[in-house]
Amino acid sequence: MTRSAVTVSLVPEARGGPFVFWDDLAAACQRAGELGFDAVEIFAPGPDAVDRDELRRLLDRHGLRVAAVGTGAGMVKHGLSLTSPDAAQREQALQFVRRMIEFGGAFQAPAIIGSMQGRWGGPLDRPAALDLLRSALDDLGAHAERHGVPLIYEPLNRYETNLVTTVEAGVGLLESLATGNVRLLADLFHMNIEEADLAAAIRGGGAWIGHVHFVDSNRRAAGMGHLDFAPLAAALREINYGGYLSAEALPLPDPESAARQTIQSYRHFFGRTAPS
Ligand code: LER
Ligand code: MN
Numbered sequence: 001m002t003r004s005a006v007t008v009s010l011v012p013e014a015r016g017g018p019f020v021f022w023d024d025l026a027a028a029c030q031r032a033g034e035l036g037f038d039a040v041e042i043f044a045p046g047p048d049a050v051d052r053d054e055l056r057r058l059l060d061r062h063g064l065r066v067a068a069v070g071t072g073a074g075m076v077k078h079g080l081s082l083t084s085p086d087a088a089q090r091e092q093a094l095q096f097v098r099r100m101i102e103f104g105g106a107f108q109a110p111a112i113i114g115s116m117q118g119r120w121g122g123p124l125d126r127p128a129a130l131d132l133l134r135s136a137l138d139d140l141g142a143h144a145e146r147h148g149v150p151l152i153y154e155p156l157n158r159y160e161t162n163l164v165t166t167v168e169a170g171v172g173l174l175e176s177l178a179t180g181n182v183r184l185l186a187d188l189f190h191m192n193i194e195e196a197d198l199a200a201a202i203r204g205g206g207a208w209i210g211h212v213h214f215v216d217s218n219r220r221a222a223g224m225g226h227l228d229f230a231p232l233a234a235a236l237r238e239i240n241y242g243g244y245l246s247a248e249a250l251p252l253p254d255p256e257s258a259a260r261q262t263i264q265s266y267r268h269f270f271g272r273t274a275p276s
Contacts, residue, residue, distance in 0.1 A: 003038040004214075004237070004266045005067035006259055011045050013076045018189070018219050018248050019043055021257045025050065026058055031256070033062025035263050041246045042109075043070040045077055047099035052106055057142045059107070066109035067244040068152060068211055071116050072102045081118030082136040083129045083163070094136060098143050101269040105147030112185060112211065114138070114154040116169035119162045126163070133163060134177060141179030154185035165194045167201040171208050183210025187248065192217045192227060202235035212236070214245035214262065221249045221261035222269075233269040245270060 010020035021028035025042070032040050033162035044050050059065060073079040080093035082131050093116060096210035101111045113136075137153060142259040144151040155161075155170040164170050170184045186202060202209065216225025223229075247262040 001242060002169050002270050003067070003244050004036075004263060004270070005039040005041050005244045006032050006035075006037045006262060007041045007043060007070075007246060007248050008032075009043040009112065010049060011043055011073045011076060014043060014072070018215065018250050020221075020249055020251050020262070021255050022251065025055070026274070029058040029062045029064055031259060032131045033064055035259055037064065037259075037263060039065040039067035039246075041067040041070065041244070041248070043072065043104070044100075045073045045152075047103040050103070052103075055107070066104065066107040067246050068109050069100055069104035069111050070214060071097050071111050072114055074100075075118075077113040081114065082113070082116050082159065083118035083120065083124065083132045085123045090132065090136070093237040095140060097136075097140050101140065101144050101147055101149070101151065104176065105144070105149050108149060110144065110149045110183075110211070111140075112152045112154055113137070114156060114185070115160060117153075117156070117161055117163055121162070129163060130173070134173070137182050138178045141177065141181040145179070145181040150210055152185045153182050154187055154213075155190060155194070156187070157190040160190075165190070167191065167195065167205040167209070171205060174208055184208045185211040185213060187213035187215070188222075188232065189213065189215045189217070189219045189248075192222060198227075198237040199231040202232060203238060206239045209241060209243070211243050211247040212241070212245050214266065215249040219250050220252050221247060221263050222265035224252070224258075229265065229269050236270075262276045
C-alpha cells in the first residue's frame with residue numbers, strides 16, 4: 001500500500017520552488033494532519049535547522065511521519081555539488097549530505113539526492129562526473145545504511161542536470177554501484193519532460209523505485225495539469241510500489257488548494273477504493 005506525503009520548505013532561498021507549504025513547520029504539520037496526509041517531506045536549510053524534539057512532538061500530535069528529507073539546500077544555499085571539479089567543495093557537499101542523512105535517519109526517513117548531483121562541464125567530462133557521482137552515492141548509500149535508511153537518488157530533467165535524466169539511466173547508474181542501498185526517485189514532473197512513456201518507465205524502474213514525487217505536468221498539484229494518472233497508478237500497482245507519493249508541487253493557486261487537490265487525487269487514484 002502506498003502512503004501520501006506533502007512537502008514543506010523551510011529554505012527562503014528556494015522561494016518560487018515546487019513546495020506546497022512554506023516556512024512554518026508547525027502550521028504545515030497541522031494542516032497536513034487535518035487533510036489526512038500520512039507524512040511530510042521536509043526541505044530544510046541544513047541538518048540542524050529543525051529542532052528534533054519539536055519535530056517529534058509535531059509528528060505525534062498530528063499523526064504524521066517524515067517521508068523524506070531534501071538535501072537541495074546544499075546547492076541553493078551553499079552552492080555545493082557532489083560532482084564539483086573542486087575536491088574540497090565535493091568533500092563539503094558529502095559532509096552536508098551525510099549530516100542530512102543523519103537528520104532524516106533519526107526519523108526513519110531517507111535523504112534525497114536531487115540537485116546536489118550537479119552537472120558535468122568545464123574541466124569535467126561526462127564520464128569523469130559520473131565517476132564522481134558513483135563514488136559519492138557509494139559513500140552516502142553506505143552511510144545511510146548505517147542509519148537504517150535507504151538513500152534516494154533522483155534523475156532530473158535536462159534543464160536541471162546533464163548527468164542522468166531518465167529512470168532507465170538511473171537504474172543503469174544504481175546497478176553500477178557497489179552499495180545496494182540506493183533507490184530511485186520517480187518525479188512525475190521531470191519524467192513528463194524526459195520519458196517517452198511514463199507508465200513504461202515506471203514498469204522498467206520496478207523495484208528500484210523507492211520514492212515518487214506526485215505532481216502534474218506543469219508542476220502544479222496532481223489534477224491541475226494534463227498528466228493521465230490512471231495508467232501511472234496502474235504501473236505503480238504492477239510494480240508493487242509501497243512507498244510515498246509525495247506532493248512536490250508549486251503552491252498554486254495557494255498552498256491550501258494545492259494540498260487539497262493533491263490529497264483528493266491521491267485518494268482517487270491510490271485510496272482503498274481506487275479504480276483497478
Ligand atoms: C528538483 O527539480 C527536484 O525535483 C527536487 O526533488 C530535487 O532537489
Ligand atoms: Mn523532485
